[in-house]
Amino acid sequence: MSSSTEADHGAASSDDAAVAGAREKASAADRGAGSGPAAGAPPPAGPGAERSVPRWRRSLRPYLLIVPALLLTGGILYPFGLGLYYTVFDFAASKPQPDFTGLENYRRIFTDSSFWDSAWVTVLYAVGAAAVETVLGVAVALLLHRSTLVGRVLEKVLILPLMIAPVIAAIIWKLMLQPSVGVVNYLLRPFGLGGVQWTDTPTGALLSSIAVDVWVYTPFVAILALAGLRSLPTSPFEAAAVDGAGWWFTFRKLTMPMLWPYVLVAVIFRFMDSLKVFDIIYALTEGGPGDSTVVLQIRAYLEAIRFQRYSFGLSYMIVLWAVVYLAAMVLVRYLGRIQNRAAEVPK
Amino acid sequence: MDMHGQLGHDRRRFLALTAAASSVPLLNACGAGFGGGDSKSDGSAADDVTGSFDWQRHKGTTVKALLNKHPYTDALIADLKAFTEKTGIKVEYDVFPEDNYFDKLTVDLSSGRASYDIFMLGAYMVWQYGPPGWLEDLGPWMRNESATGAEWDKDDFLPSLLEGTQWSLKAGTPLGQGGQYALPWGWEANVVAYNTEVFDKLGLRPAESFDELRELAGTIKRKAPGAGFDGMYGVAVRGSRSWATIHPGFMTMFSRYKLKDFTVDGESLKPAMNSPEAITFTRDWADMVKKGGPPSWTSYTWYQCSSDLGAKKAGMLFDADTAAYFQAVKGASPAAGKIAFHPGPKGPDGSLATNMWIWSLGMNARSKKKSAAWLFLQWATGKEHLRKGAIEYNHIDPVRKSVSDDPAYRDKMSELPGFIETFEAVQDQTRIQFTPQEQFFDATTSWASALQEIYGGKSAGPVLNGLADDLASKVG
Numbered sequence: 001m002s003s004s005t006e007a008d009h010g011a012a013s014s015d016d017a018a019v020a021g022a023r024e025k026a027s028a029a030d031r032g033a034g035s036g037p038a039a040g041a042p043p044p045a046g047p048g049a050e051r052s053v054p055r056w057r058r059s060l061r062p063y064l065l066i067v068p069a070l071l072l073t074g075g076i077l078y079p080f081g082l083g084l085y086y087t088v089f090d091f092a093a094s095k096p097q098p099d100f101t102g103l104e105n106y107r108r109i110f111t112d113s114s115f116w117d118s119a120w121v122t123v124l125y126a127v128g129a130a131a132v133e134t135v136l137g138v139a140v141a142l143l144l145h146r147s148t149l150v151g152r153v154l155e156k157v158l159i160l161p162l163m164i165a166p167v168i169a170a171i172i173w174k175l176m177l178q179p180s181v182g183v184v185n186y187l188l189r190p191f192g193l194g195g196v197q198w199t200d201t202p203t204g205a206l207l208s209s210i211a212v213d214v215w216v217y218t219p220f221v222a223i224l225a226l227a228g229l230r231s232l233p234t235s236p237f238e239a240a241a242v243d244g245a246g247w248w249f250t251f252r253k254l255t256m257p258m259l260w261p262y263v264l265v266a267v268i269f270r271f272m273d274s275l276k277v278f279d280i281i282y283a284l285t286e287g288g289p290g291d292s293t294v295v296l297q298i299r300a301y302l303e304a305i306r307f308q309r310y311s312f313g314l315s316y317m318i319v320l321w322a323v324v325y326l327a328a329m330v331l332v333r334y335l336g337r338i339q340n341r342a343a344e345v346p347k
Numbered sequence: 348m349d350m351h352g353q354l355g356h357d358r359r360r361f362l363a364l365t366a367a368a369s370s371v372p373l374l375n376a377c378g379a380g381f382g383g384g385d386s387k388s389d390g391s392a393a394d395d396v397t398g399s400f401d402w403q404r405h406k407g408t409t410v411k412a413l414l415n416k417h418p419y420t421d422a423l424i425a426d427l428k429a430f431t432e433k434t435g436i437k438v439e440y441d442v443f444p445e446d447n448y449f450d451k452l453t454v455d456l457s458s459g460r461a462s463y464d465i466f467m468l469g470a471y472m473v474w475q476y477g478p479p480g481w482l483e484d485l486g487p488w489m490r491n492e493s494a495t496g497a498e499w500d501k502d503d504f505l506p507s508l509l510e511g512t513q514w515s516l517k518a519g520t521p522l523g524q525g526g527q528y529a530l531p532w533g534w535e536a537n538v539v540a541y542n543t544e545v546f547d548k549l550g551l552r553p554a555e556s557f558d559e560l561r562e563l564a565g566t567i568k569r570k571a572p573g574a575g576f577d578g579m580y581g582v583a584v585r586g587s588r589s590w591a592t593i594h595p596g597f598m599t600m601f602s603r604y605k606l607k608d609f610t611v612d613g614e615s616l617k618p619a620m621n622s623p624e625a626i627t628f629t630r631d632w633a634d635m636v637k638k639g640g641p642p643s644w645t646s647y648t649w650y651q652c653s654s655d656l657g658a659k660k661a662g663m664l665f666d667a668d669t670a671a672y673f674q675a676v677k678g679a680s681p682a683a684g685k686i687a688f689h690p691g692p693k694g695p696d697g698s699l700a701t702n703m704w705i706w707s708l709g710m711n712a713r714s715k716k717k718s719a720a721w722l723f724l725q726w727a728t729g730k731e732h733l734r735k736g737a738i739e740y741n742h743i744d745p746v747r748k749s750v751s752d753d754p755a756y757r758d759k760m761s762e763l764p765g766f767i768e769t770f771e772a773v774q775d776q777t778r779i780q781f782t783p784q785e786q787f788f789d790a791t792t793s794w795a796s797a798l799q800e801i802y803g804g805k806s807a808g809p810v811l812n813g814l815a816d817d818l819a820s821k822v823g
Binding site: 205290302 | 450453454457475478479480578587588641660785788792796799800802803805817
């Protein structure tokens with residue numbers, strides 16, 4: 001670093017041609033390395049130091065730099081590829097030497113009514129949970145944003161459900177929703193509602209599962225929305241206040257449009273996670289009563305692990321992956337458009 | 348010189364080579380990837396054991412066991428020191444609760460590793476773990492006098508229990524033929540246990556028929572809260588969406604009605620849980636649960652059923668005798684001392700056919716320490732340990748005649764009203780009532796799901812017909 005500075009100084013004190021020569025050499029050395037210095041990396045040691053590094057090592061450097069990314073990509077793609085490969089066989093515990101069956105597993109899945117039942121339950125769950133969490137999360141964020149003292153205290157409490165493993169939360173709720181000894185019915189008893197069989201009916205089981213999801217993850221949406229609210233510029237709100245705009249008008253026309261990119265990030269995360277839900281539903285209802293809460297993930301688990309039809313279970317997982325991937329792609333594109341619109345400077 | 352161009356070319360080549368290199372193990376893995384169940388060797392490792400029998404043959408070895416959290420396990424662990432003293436073999440073990448135990452065992456065995464030499468399993472698991480070759484056939488070990496001590500005495504086991512873990516690995520063939528894929532270690536008969544206090548107060552008697560049982564369950568639910576048993580319902584039976592819901596009380600009563608899960612037609616199995624009689628029975632069972640069963644029944648496992656009986660929340664329990672026993676022993680629960688046993692309702696022809704659960708011990712076919720593991724299995728299913736477990740601990744329902752006839756055991760169990768009488772009444776007709784087949788867990792989980800739907804108000808006929816159609820393609 002110091003040699004480079006001294007060289008530049010020396011060049012400046014002699015003549016411009018020498019300066020230009022020195023810069024040309026430095027530039028050539030940089031090109032030889034294949035790329036400029038990375039952001040955040042220390043500045044180059046200067047043309048003399050760079051020349052002292054053997055050429056083969058300089059050539060190798062960019063490849064070494066991509067090794068972690070390559071390993072990471074391989075670590076992701078290898079099991080995925082292997083899983084995908086298994087889906088074209090009829091591999092199961094009962095058939096350890098399987099035959100190639102092509103797309104038979106997928107054909108079976110798409111022609112099986114139980115798949116469509118599960119897909120419907122999965123969509124209901126994901127849309128229901130993400131929608132309720134968004135509405136409640138934004139509402140909680142607005143409340144916390146208004147009162148700073150209460151807000152600061154409640155923020156600490158709000159984050160508690162996020163610190164509990166979802167499966168534990170589901171077990172806690174399972175006990176609380178127990179009709180005869182659960183605390184929920186105990187609290188509802190004075191209102192004449194003490195005998196509710198929360199998870200004994202298909203609708204009740206689905207709504208109870210969504211409720212637990214909402215309990216665990218609403219704080220996540222609220223925290224993101226609150227961070228968004230706090231980062232919004234104040235001048236449009238001040239202008240609206242001066243113009244006498246009401247709360248609802250300000251919320252509709254200013255707060256939500258400006259906050260939406262932040263909320264949408266939370267929605268994307270929650271929607272994708274809800275499509276993949278397993279722990280909450282399995283701990284709460286095991287997929288019952290009947291098949292009413294058997295989401296795709298539970299069906300895949302039962303097929304692959306409990307019933308040991310590995311290829312068939314993997315095919316379910318691949319289908320679920322494709323659904324989540326497509327949904328994420330659509331939502332992320334939408335998010336990009338929203339963010340671009342939000343970033344546009346009004347003319 | 349166009350350095351960028353050259354580098355770009357090299358980079359492409361490098362990436363292509365890397366991708367090719369990565370694909371080699373991928374393809375290799377794919378080719379050999381279905382390795383979870385390669386074919387078993389023909390010769391048993393038992394044949395390698397020669398000479399005279401010696402408990403100390405593997406002194407200094409360590410074997411690893413996977414165990415389920417259970418009072419039987421507690422008795423085993425408490426006595427492990429005796430095994431180590433006798434053989435010089437150390438036993439390391441992991442204990443998992445039942446909710447996760449079988450998933451853990453299944454994943455471990457299917458991975459093809461030999462992380463555990465010995466494990467607990469139920470007889471039904473033989474139908475799932477046997478065909479892929481994960482279980483060691485213990486028959487050759489039992490027959491080899493160099494490997495098996497004379498005092499082990501195979502003939503001392505209750506015959507139905509040894510038969511229950513012996514199978515030909517062919518769907519539909521009866522048990523008691525083929526390889527011995529596990530050893531009986533403890534068993535459970537599904538009978539009725541009831542709270543004598545509420546029965547006395549309401550002037551009730553145990554039901555002798557299924558109709559009486561349904562009536563009784565409803566009566567208790569209606570009358571017990573008014574008689575000082577707040578929140579008590581009639582009968583605790585399992586209801587979660589699991590195979591475990593079907594096998595205790597439900598399958599017992601189903602069998603007492605001479606009903607079958609499948610019928611064997613030549614080489615294929617045909618679902619029979621939708622016969623007209625089975626439809627009527629299933630509808631009546633769901634009706635009994637609705638009128639006299641636990642609230643939130645669809646989540647009920649044996650833990651809830653057992654604890655409800657102990658907490659005086661259930662007037663009766665139709666489940667494993669051990670589930671009631673663990674609540675009935677002195678100091679175990681508020682209902683302790685007030686729980687009596689009864690064989691349960693008879694079938695229309697007086698049948699006391701009872702479905703059983705056999706806690707068994709098996710050996711990993713991939714174990715590297717089979718001979719030492721066999722010594723452990725011999726000890727754990729031997730007379731000495733099982734007698735101690737039954738008398739000093741809670742390892743009840745002996746798998747050995749010598750233990751069930753032991754005066755000290757009978758003295759201990761006679762403190763519980765009706766236990767020995769019930770045990771003796773059902774013993775001869777107690778066996779595995781299911782048809783052995785590999786898709787057992789799928790079939791019974793779907794069956795439990797169907798039962799939940801019927802309980803929820805759907806018509807039994809269409810639900811069971813749908814179940815049978817679905818299973819016909821999977822099992823048949």
